[in-house]
Amino acid sequence: NAGVTQTPKFRVLKTGQSMTLLCAQDMNHEYMYWYRQDPGMGLRLIHYSVGEGTTAKGEVPDGYNVSRLKKQNFLLGLESAAPSQTSVYFCASRRRATAGEYNEQFFGPGTRLTVL
Amino acid sequence: GQNIDQPTEMTATEGAIVQINCTYQTSGFNGLFWYQQHAGEAPTFLSYNVLDGLEEKGRFSSFLSRSKGYSYLLLKELQMKDSASYLCAVPNTGGFKTIFGAGTRLFVKA
Numbered sequence: 001n002a003g004v005t006q007t008p009k010f011r012v013l014k015t016g017q018s019m020t021l022l023c024a025q026d027m028n029h030e031y032m033y034w035y036r037q038d039p040g041m042g043l044r045l046i047h048y049s050v051g052e053g054t055t056a057k058g059e060v061p062d063g064y065n066v067s068r069l070k071k072q073n074f075l076l077g078l079e080s081a082a083p084s085q086t087s088v089y090f091c092a093s094r095r096r097a098t099a100g101e102y103n104e105q106f107f108g109p110g111t112r113l114t115v116l
Numbered sequence: 117g118q119n120i121d122q123p124t125e126m127t128a129t130e131g132a133i134v135q136i137n138c139t140y141q142t143s144g145f146n147g148l149f150w151y152q153q154h155a156g157e158a159p160t161f162l163s164y165n166v167l168d169g170l171e172e173k174g175r176f177s178s179f180l181s182r183s184k185g186y187s188y189l190l191l192k193e194l195q196m197k198d199s200a201s202y203l204c205a206v207p208n209t210g211g212f213k214t215i216f217g218a219g220t221r222l223f224v225k226a
Contacts, residue, residue, distance in 0.1 A: 031212065040124070042203065042218035043159070050212055058213065090158060102147050102166075102207045105214065107158035 001026050004108035006091050012114045013081045021076040021111050023091030030096040032074040033105065034058075034066060036087040043090065049074055050096075081115045088112050118142045120217035122204050127223045128194055136189045136220045138204035146207040150178055150189050153201045153219065162189070162202075191222075199224045 004025045013019060023032065030051050035043040045058030047066040055066045063085060065077045074093075078085060092105040119141045128134040140148065147166035151159040165171055165180035165187060177190040191198055201219040208215060 033213075035216075040218060043216040045213055048213060056212075097211065102149075102164070102211060104149060104151075104161035104164060105159075107160070109158050 003027065004091055004093055004106050006089075006108035006111050008111060009109065010112045012116065013078075014116050015082060017081050018077070018079050019081065019113075020078075021089055021091075021113075023074045023076070023093075023108055024072055025074075025091075025093040025106070025108075026072060027093060027095070027106065028071070029093035029106070030071070031094050032068065033092040034064070034074065034076045035090045035092065036060065036085075037090060037110075038087050046076065046089075081113075083115045086113060086115045118206060118208060118215045120204055120206065120215060122202075122217045122220045124218070125221045125223070127225060128191075130194055130196060130224055130226050132194050133190065133192050134194060134222065136191070136202050136222065138187045138189075138217060140185050140187070140204070140206050140217075142185075142206055142209070144209040145182055146209070146211060148178075148180055148187050149203075149205040149207075149214065150187075151203040151205060151216075153203060155200070159203055194224050196224050196226070198222065 033048045034046040049068040052071040089111045091108040094105045122138045150162040153159040163178040170179045175192045203219045204217040
């Protein structure tokens with residue numbers, strides 16, 4: 001199993017350009033997440049999905065959009081990139097928990113994005 | 117709301133023991149996670165505590181006190197490869213999301 005994969009691994013954008021980050025998981029997990037990680041600030045949730053066709057906003061959703069058309073894929077879009085979006089982006093997934101159970105997340109290797 | 121505090125950095129010597137503390141404030145408690153993250157890599161799961169007490173897993177142990185809103189990660193027989201960031205995290209009340217602390221960077225020196 002590949003687990004959680006992300007493409008691309010690195011990208012440099014100019015202000016105003018758009019791009020899509022792709023996350024794929026082969027563990028049949030229901031829940032998927034997009035985080036950004038900045039120095040000294042830990043992981044901050046951008047958007048998440050609890051199932052195919054559903055998405056919800058996280059802590060820092062502005063400037064990002066997501067889609068989950070297939071269970072195994074979760075796409076993160078930047079319509080008009082800004083320097084403030086320079087960050088490392090991690091995708092994660094986890095299986096649906098039974099009542100009272102909270103299970104761990106599995107993370108992809110990350111995408112390092114620089115916006116000039 | 118939810119809030120997690122952990123020290124920013126710690127330094128320890130190879131072969132020693134180090135304790136990384138985490139305090140949290142939540143409106144409802146659904147357990148506490150510890151993740152390890154090496155520089156330039158993804159976080160990986162270390163432990164999950166939902167009941168009070170110490171859980172041991174090889175060289176790593178994790179402790180929880182729900183009444184004090186406190187947890188710690190204990191690393192024994194430190195090795196150079198243990199140099200990494202250690203993230204404390206708690207699920208939110210609804211359970212879909214997890215709130216992460218900023219992480220503690222551990223430096224292991226020879």
